[in-house]
Amino acid sequence: MSTDADLGTLLERARSGDRNSLRELIRALDPVLWRVARGQGLTAEDAADVVQTAWLELLRRLHEIRTPRAVTAWLITTTRREAWHRQQRARRDLADGSAVLDAAVDPGPAPDESLLTDERDTVLWRHFARLSERCRHLLRIVAQVDRPDYAVIAEAFGMPHGSIGPTRGRCLAKLREMLLADPAWASP
Amino acid sequence: MTARPPDDPLDDLDREIMGRPDDPLDDLDREILERIGRFDPPPADLDERVLFALALDDLEIEVARLTAEQFTGSGARASERTRTITFGADSRTVMITVVERDDNLVRIDGWLAPGGPLRVELRFPEPDPARTVTADEAGRFVFDEVPHGLAQLLVHGPDAEAARVVTPSLLL
Secondary structure (H helix, E strand, C coil), rough: CCCCCHHHHHHHHHHHHHHHHHHHHHHHHHHHHHHHHCCCCCHHHHHHHHHHHHHHHHHHHHHCCCHHHHHHHHHHHHHHHHHHHHHHHHHHCCCCCCHHHCCCCCCCCCCCCCCCCCHHHHHHHHHHCHHHHHHHHHHHHCCCCCCCHHHHHHHHHHCCCHHHHHHHHHHHHHHHHHHHCHHHHHHC | CCCCCCCCCCHHHHHHHHCCCCCCCCCHHHHHHHHHHCCCCCCHHHHHHHHHHHCCCCEEEEEEEEEEEECCCCCCHHHHEEEEEEEEECCCCEEEEECCCCCCCCEEEEEEEEECCEEEEEEECCCCCCCEEEECCCCCEEEEEHHHCCCEEEEECCCCCCEEECCCEEEC
């Protein structure tokens, strides 16, 4: 993720019609928006759709939103709201909503997930599943961005800006502790 | 020897309030985050789909949200398989049924509510030109022999001032 200053430049250029800057802006923000939508329990197809809807809504308001901080905050809030509505509808549409409710926790892959061919991955996700929901969600967002912009992530969680770094630190420390105590992780 | 950057008073304040600094990542942290990030990343084509959906020359738009999607038929013949998608905007509902043809193309049967002889546009990624049809009085329209891939529907308003109704990109 880019810094606010970079995003500000991209936003200004995108607003004046520069497609490459718009592309860069999308590339910088899509990973976080994707996790916000998936974190609400949406299927991959629904999440992709909701992310697009948020960008389309932004397009209409591009001239009202002046600062990069506002743009990221606005996109995250819109994605979360759209995802919530989509999720509510999915539940309503299902006679038996249990499948959707199960999916809504976003716990990461199950330990026997066939995607996990690597033994260390299996160990990692087993311990990951024991973290609090907030930790799981936060770490999965932070893991999607090279240089986390804590202001953006704070917005996604509705947390004070200054508490994201320390929370990330605590969540990582907890996971490290569990991993280092597990012989299966220590001796691959 | 590298010079230390001057202390940022806000960081000190954060430390005092939170009791824990934002520790720099070490190799193990990075390995953990890298492994977490590998699972369920955004689809490879998400950025392109967003960019395609946003490639509109006019920002007077009304966003239509996907409100229902239904698959029917599982017959061996492609033409027996259909997908019905409903998009809702404030001013109008757009329902389309995507029918698989036997020649690996699709037909789109659409319906606008409220109906009316409005221009309906089906956009494709460049360089393919958009196709435009006019719905009948009841709001029905058809696009036939449409290739698989990304597309986007735009419904023009009854007059030039009215906002166009725009869907997210569709993967046909």
